[in-house]
């Protein structure tokens with residue numbers, strides 16, 4: 001089936017007892033056992049919940065994966081993921097090579113938290129393969145990339161990274177939040193694990209947090225399921241239902257986000273107060289050819305430098321339709337100031353090296369009328 005159909009229908013057909021077309025919300029913590037040693041397949045919702053299971057199967061199906069796990073947030077998924085690479089019990093460290101330009105929360109979780117537990121990280125520009133290769137060492141267990149990256153929209157070669165790390169027996173993890181399975185399937189290009197913040201495009205309405213790990217690695221199936229069950233960062237039945245509902249319109253929304261993103265990027269590029277625009281869909285994006293080779297489209301994410309620092313405050317105060325808020329991928333257009341909001345946790349040298357300065361703004365073009373978004377940018381830039 002075509003991916004548009006898969007988004008709408010997923011793995012669900014209808015409820016066999018009632019004929020309900022929509023997946024029921026099994027808002028139950030516990031499930032009755034018919035007798036000792038007997039189970040319906042569900043015991044307790046931290047282990048598994050029927051609504052969540054349908055969602056997990058759906059996201060796995062969209063990514064072409066065998067296994068899917070839904071977490072209470074993207075960070076819950078990232079946190080479970082890293083424990084698949086434990087430091088050796090004999091001492092020493094587990095080393096991971098990371099995209100230097102990535103979600104600030106992931107940086108904070110790894111750098112300020114997991115660094116205390118025997119993990120070491122190298123933060124490099126993974127869009128430059130020579131930097132990735134140079135960072136690999138004897139204790140490297142994984143490469144962890146975001147492509148396109150956040151907020152500079154750099155594109156990393158998924159297939160090449162997979163080859164580099166597989167040669168050393170390690171794993172490639174790809175955070176696919178920015179393109180979703182509708183536009184990009186990292187597992188098809190050799191990645192071992194895909195992560196999503198379902199809070200963004202997958203649920204798509206700025207109304208729930210969710211996170212996913214999807215993969216087809218038999219050796220990881222039990223450890224990841226155990227991590228989800230043991231740590232308890234699992235997605236609630238209702239949030240699972242909201243995310244399932246969001247995914248039904250993923251194809252329509254991504255096409256519209258892409259149109260509005262391209263429109264905003266072109267308009268901003270021609271504005272005299274804008275110095276530079278970062279959007280993967282611009283024909284002169286430095287990795288346009290790589291994007292075309294490994295992805296089927298672009299999102300609504302447009303970052304840009306304004307010429308003057310004072311303009312940042314003016315724009316954020318003056319936007320009316322576009323909301324000054326720190327998320328992305330929802331129906332409503334949002335604008336953020338990465339330096340303060342999403343990337344505040346990243347040290348200045350690393351942040352500046354990545355390009356996150358005090359004149360950078362990041363627009364998440366929603367699915368409103370494109371002309372209305374442009375009109376709002378126009379009056380805000382003044």
Ligand SMILES: *Cc1c(COP(=O)(O)O)cnc(C)c1O
Pocket residue numbers: 073074075076103105106146150175177178196197198199200209210211
């Ligand atoms: C938001 C985001 C996360 C974290 O997800 P939450 O759902 O906010 O916990 C991780 N990666 C990327 C690329 C994100 O945009």
